[in-house]
Amino acid sequence: MERRVYLDHAATTPVDPRVVSAMLPYLTSAWGNASSIYAEAREARKGLDEARRTVAEILGCKPNEIIFTSGGTEADNLALRGVAMASRGRGDHIITTQVEHHAVLHACEALEREGFRVTYLPVDGEGIVRLDALRGALDGATTLVSIMLANNEVGAIEPLAEAARAVRERGGHVAFHTDAVQAAGALPIDVDALGVDLLSIAAHKFYGPKGAGALFVRQRTPFAPQTVGGSQERTRRAGTENVAGAVGLATALRLAHDEMAARNARLIAMRDRLLAEIPARVPGTIVTGPRDGARRLPNSASFAFEHVEGEAVLLQLDLLGFAASSGSACTTASLEPSHVLVAMGVPERYLRGSLRLTLGTDNTMDDIDRLLAALPDAVARIRALSPAG
Numbered sequence: 001m002e003r004r005v006y007l008d009h010a011a012t013t014p015v016d017p018r019v020v021s022a023m024l025p026y027l028t029s030a031w032g033n034a035s036s037i038y039a040e041a042r043e044a045r046k047g048l049d050e051a052r053r054t055v056a057e058i059l060g061c062k063p064n065e066i067i068f069t070s071g072g073t074e075a076d077n078l079a080l081r082g083v084a085m086a087s088r089g090r091g092d093h094i095i096t097t098q099v100e101h102h103a104v105l106h107a108c109e110a111l112e113r114e115g116f117r118v119t120y121l122p123v124d125g126e127g128i129v130r131l132d133a134l135r136g137a138l139d140g141a142t143t144l145v146s147i148m149l150a151n152n153e154v155g156a157i158e159p160l161a162e163a164a165r166a167v168r169e170r171g172g173h174v175a176f177h178t179d180a181v182q183a184a185g186a187l188p189i190d191v192d193a194l195g196v197d198l199l200s201i202a203a204h205k206f207y208g209p210k211g212a213g214a215l216f217v218r219q220r221t222p223f224a225p226q227t228v229g230g231s232q233e234r235t236r237r238a239g240t241e242n243v244a245g246a247v248g249l250a251t252a253l254r255l256a257h258d259e260m261a262a263r264n265a266r267l268i269a270m271r272d273r274l275l276a277e278i279p280a281r282v283p284g285t286i287v288t289g290p291r292d293g294a295r296r297l298p299n300s301a302s303f304a305f306e307h308v309e310g311e312a313v314l315l316q317l318d319l320l321g322f323a324a325s326s327g328s329a330c331t332t333a334s335l336e337p338s339h340v341l342v343a344m345g346v347p348e349r350y351l352r353g354s355l356r357l358t359l360g361t362d363n364t365m366d367d368i369d370r371l372l373a374a375l376p377d378a379v380a381r382i383r384a385l386s387p388a389g
């Protein structure tokens with residue numbers, strides 16, 4: 001049997017063996033509770049401190065501005081609720097975008113049920129947030145703006161530095177958060193250059209372990225802890241520390257940072273071949289997200305086929321040996337079209353036919369050629385079987 005081809009690295013990635021090696025001592029020998037005082041604990045504490053320093057150095061912040069979390073979802077929830085609750089006395093208005101991950105959108109909806117006002121900014125046809133809408137939405141009661149750095153469905157890289165400038169120009173005390181879960185490991189991240197006060201990342205998106213994430217919170221940002229108990233993470237996030245997870249996250253981030261240029265050169269070559277060839281080979285296809293490669297994640301190619309069920313294409317591809325996604329994690333369980341494609345104004349006849357191919361370090365140009373050879377027939381077969389629309 002031919003090797004399976006995994007093309008869903010935006011969902012998750014395999015753990016790099018070098019990351020596993022770095023984590024192992026913290027599972028087998030230095031497994032003590034990092035907050036205790038004996039030798040086993042001191043070893044664990046050293047590993048945790050070192051991991052925090054590494055993450056801080058790569059993001060361009062201070063170690064005490066990093067809170068380790070259980071992943072991207074927790075980091076996003078903690079950022080939004082932490083700032084919203086701490087700022088409640090000054091204002092009740094939050095601004096985000098229509099194309100955020102559900103970790104942000106559902107946290108915002110929960111805050112709306114608790115009395116906050118939320119503005120969901122529109123995007124253009126390529127998924128880029130409209131900065132004029134941001135400027136128009138800021139008001140005296142705005143305490144928090146949350147705009148993702150890169151979109152998980154269509155790979156669009158948002159103009160964060162310009163957005164941060166627009167927020168600062170308006171004046172007042174507005175905290176600026178970004179969900180950098182898809183961008184971390186793929187793009188250089190410097191919290192000062194981006195102009196953000198909070199930033200979320202998740203290790204499993206860049207060849208680290210699942211269940212390990214981090215939230216950067218700039219000093220003096222209003223912040224109310226959302227998990228209480230022990231005094232870990234400077235009482236901003238209680239609970240015995242996941243030392244192996246933090247070490248895994250830091251090691252994976254370091255490797256991604258050091259190897260970024262080489263990894264991205266390979267990914268971009270494969271991505272651009274997909275972006276050029278799929279619309280040429282499959283009739284009735286559009287590229288979704290930015291056409292300009294500089295505004296897309298290096299590993300992300302996304303499409304929509306007219307008059308076809310994307311889920312049927314995914315099942316067909318699975319049978320042929322390819323793991324791919326429709327882009328939106330929720331479409332498997334629901335018949336709702338992707339909120340991202342709807343916000344982008346993608347025409348109705350394409351809305352259910354999305355395909356997201358996200359590449360990783362394990363892919364080769366041979367994988368791309370195999371996919372390009374298989375996809376046109378797969379789509380044609382589905383169209384013949386169940387002519388949708």
Ligand SMILES: Cc1ncc(COP(=O)(O)O)c(C=O)c1O
Nearest residue numbers: 071072073101103152181182202
């Ligand atoms: C943009 C974005 N934010 C947040 C998350 C959630 O991260 P996690 O799965 O680590 O909780 C994801 C995961 O798909 C994502 O793509």
